[in-house]
Amino acid sequence: MPETPVSPEAVAPRRGRGRRPADEVRADVLRTVGGILLQEGLADLTFERIARESGVSKATLYKWWPSVGVLALDGYFHAVEDALAFPDTGDIRADLTTQLHHFIELMTTTPAGRLLSELIGQSQIDQDLATEYRRLYSSARRQLAAARLRAAQDAGQIRPNVDVQVIVDQLWGAVYNRLLVPDEPVTAAFGDALIGNLLDGVASS
């Protein structure tokens, strides 16, 4: 990822003239963090490095993000927002297939899978991280998935009495299960099987 040029205004923010808008500075930081995470993972992510590469002072980083873990979650969420968007072509089966393939590709061909596994793992013994993980990542991802699934209910493609949050666990949750305990492989075919089983049912008719 190319380094964002150092902006003196951002390094030493001043009230008044010349200061870049905070939203723009935040977006720079999140882009820097997301780039590091998707290329390298969490290991070498420090406030020092992020300050250097984003051109934003450590004081500003600390003010906005209380820990590097929280900043990582925020950066990761924004970094994958486009790659993990939920398309709506009007065909829920096709759209779930597209999205789940993207998700599985991201999890298995970038450091994202390991990053999320480690964050979920660490959050089992770190209550603050667990809270931030849900606040900054998982609950927001759940809401995006649920919105697409509810649109499919409105379109008459998913039964109206189904709790869409349960579907989230049976698609993406099932993938996380294999990422965290890799007894079985995470592949595009696995994604297809998840969708087929769930939409069509596994009971013999």
Place this chain on the structure above:
Amino acid sequence: MPETPVSPEAVAPRRGRGRRPADEVRADVLRTVGGILLQEGLADLTFERIARESGVSKATLYKWWPSVGVLALDGYFHAVEDALAFPDTGDIRADLTTQLHHFIELMTTTPAGRLLSELIGQSQIDQDLATEYRRLYSSARRQLAAARLRAAQDAGQIRPNVDVQVIVDQLWGAVYNRLLVPDEPVTAAFGDALIGNLLDGVASS
């Protein structure tokens, strides 16, 4: 849990007369460990305590189990084997409901849920534990579930072209997903919804 009486033969195993069979000693140890885990969880589990409560020498424990984590996994697997058995009444829907209710009850009303979450969490950064977790727990549990699901395929209740390992992720894996990232609650009703969604399908017919 009542303490197993100390057996001098087990404390100082000798070749020849008087020694208890190794299987019996192992079973005593696993019973002791399982009792501690289901009542208290992992926090106070040490080789010292297990030796004292099971009446088996620490040397013997070290010989059979290289670490307390491995012994915990072995003890836990045996402790829950009966509670998490897969009944076969011939009705796969009823049997999955029975088993999943037992599983959810165990996960939410005993230290088992926290224990497994912590073991899965720790195994994200501890490759030896990850290997042992799969070897001593998860892959064996998967096989038991798959055997019951294959019997349902043989009985014509589940479509023959379904990969039963995917079903495992969409039932038990979905529960683990909520245990590890508790955005949504783990309840008996959640278990019922998992089974209903998967057997009947969520697509509008």
